[in-house]
Amino acid sequence: xxxxxxxxxxxxxxxxxxxxxxxxxxxxxxxxxxxxxxxxxxxxxxxxxxxxxxxxxxxxxxxxxxxxxxxxxxxxxxxxxxxxxxxxxxxxxxxxxxxxxxxxxxxxxxxxxxxxxxxxxxxxxxxxxxxxxxxxxxxxxxxxxxxxxxxxxxxxxxxxxxxxxxxxxxxxxxxxxxxxxxxxxxxxxxxxxxxxxxxxxxxxxxxxxxxxxxxxxxxxxxxxxxxxxxxxxxxxxxxxxxxxxxxxxxxxxxxxxxxxxxxxxxxxxxxxxxxxxxxxxxxxxxxxxxxxxxxxxxxxxxxxxxxxxxxxxxxx
Numbered sequence: 001x002x003x004x005x006x007x008x009x010x011x012x013x014x015x016x017x018x019x020x021x022x023x024x025x026x027x028x029x030x031x032x033x034x035x036x037x038x039x040x041x042x043x044x045x046x047x048x049x050x051x052x053x054x055x056x057x058x059x060x061x062x063x064x065x066x067x068x069x070x071x072x073x074x075x076x077x078x079x080x081x082x083x084x085x086x087x088x089x090x091x092x093x094x095x096x097x098x099x100x101x102x103x104x105x106x107x108x109x110x111x112x113x114x115x116x117x118x119x120x121x122x123x124x125x126x127x128x129x130x131x132x133x134x135x136x137x138x139x140x141x142x143x144x145x146x147x148x149x150x151x152x153x154x155x156x157x158x159x160x161x162x163x164x165x166x167x168x169x170x171x172x173x174x175x176x177x178x179x180x181x182x183x184x185x186x187x188x189x190x191x192x193x194x195x196x197x198x199x200x201x202x203x204x205x206x207x208x209x210x211x212x213x214x215x216x217x218x219x220x221x222x223x224x225x226x227x228x229x230x231x232x233x234x235x236x237x238x239x240x241x242x243x244x245x246x247x248x249x250x251x252x253x254x255x256x257x258x259x260x261x262x263x264x265x266x267x268x269x270x271x272x273x274x275x276x277x278x279x280x281x282x283x284x285x286x287x288x289x290x291x292x293x294x295x296x297x298x299x300x301x302x303x304x305x306x307x308x309x310x311x312x313x314x315x316x
Contacts, residue, residue, distance in 0.1 A: 001043035001297050006278045008200030009175035011115065011145050013076050015272055016297060017046035017281035018290070019206065024057025027285060032061050033069040034287035040070045042294045048178075048204070048281050050080035050117075051104055059107035067109060078115040078204070079104045080149055080178065092122030097133040101142060113143050117178050117204075120148040121155045127162050131172045138171045147176030147204070153191025160199035176202050176278065182271055183248050183313040184210035184240050190315075193276050202278030205271050209282065209293075213240045214267035216253050251312045255305045265296035270309055272296070 003012045018039045023032045036047070049059050059079070066072045081100040097118055104113065116137060120130060137143035148156060156177055163172045177196050179188050181203065188203070196203055209215055249263075256263040272280040284290035301309075 004278050007175045007202035013046035013279045014044040017279040019281045019283035020049045020058040021053045021283050024061045025054030029061050031286050033065050035290045036065050038287045040074050045076045046279050047075045048078045063109035076114040079113040080117040092125045092130040094129050094133040115145045116143040117147045117149050120159045134172045145175045148174050153195040157195045178204040180207045181205035182208050182210040186315045203276045205280045208271035208280040211240045216263040248313045265299045268296040269299045
């Protein structure tokens with residue numbers, strides 16, 4: 001699998017990343033291990049996790065696999081954690097962020113995160129205090145690089161500008177922004193992507209398959225084993241099942257039929273090759289489903305199909 005730099009940094013990741021949202025909560029440790037092994041065997045490196053995935057269960061499962069299924073040095077661990085509530089302060093305070101980071105490291109059983117994705121904007125906390133937490137995390141060896149989670153364009157620009165003006169911009173400067181991006185969710189193109197390009201940040205695109213809708217699995221109803229049939233994830237999927245989405249899905253199905261590829265591969269390739277995207281992060285129920293996503297690494301969309309998908313999914 002090809003690798004790409006994350007923005008203007010020296011960090012490189014596989015252009016398809018592995019998400020762990022259902023690990024420990026719908027995906028057993030055994031199935032998670034099969035996914036991770038298949039991913040690494042295919043040349044994948046970026047593994048994304050967060051402390052709200054299964055209430056921390058996903059990080060515990062991943063930590064166990066890093067001590068057995070694969071070597072720690074084989075993967076780039078991107079950890080996302082919201083600051084803990086409590087006497088140390090919430091969200092983006094220095095005390096709260098560092099306490100949250102330490103909790104993530106404990107669950108994973110590792111000494112450092114390759115990429116720490118932190119909540120970079122909190123109107124209740126001075127931005128300099130938030131950025132000082134990144135400095136402490138890097139200097140202490142707990143973090144190699146830092147990135148932002150779902151910022152707006154102006155927030156990204158403000159954080160990047162303040163970091164560049166700080167006492168040590170090489171340390172606190174964010175290198176990535178993680179945001180939802182797919183044929184069904186192109187809002188990032190209005191401000192966030194231009195801001196990220198200007199400030200040298202790479203995009204980590206989550207839900208590149210439109211929360212599963214772009215695979216075409218919902219064209220004839222709701223499969224019993226799908227996320228939309230889950231009491232926990234149904235609302236997560238339903239927001240993408242609209243009349244506008246149906247038109248986009250039909251275009252994806254037509255393109256896939258003409259290319260002899262799967263709708264999944266077409267939708268994933270469209271996101272993967274958008275300007276500014278460092279990696280498209282996919283989740284899977286099992287190893288077989290993940291291998292279907294990894295097959296997209298061999299696909300390149302012809303210019304006329306890419307243009308047609310651009311037009312039918314244009315948010316304007």
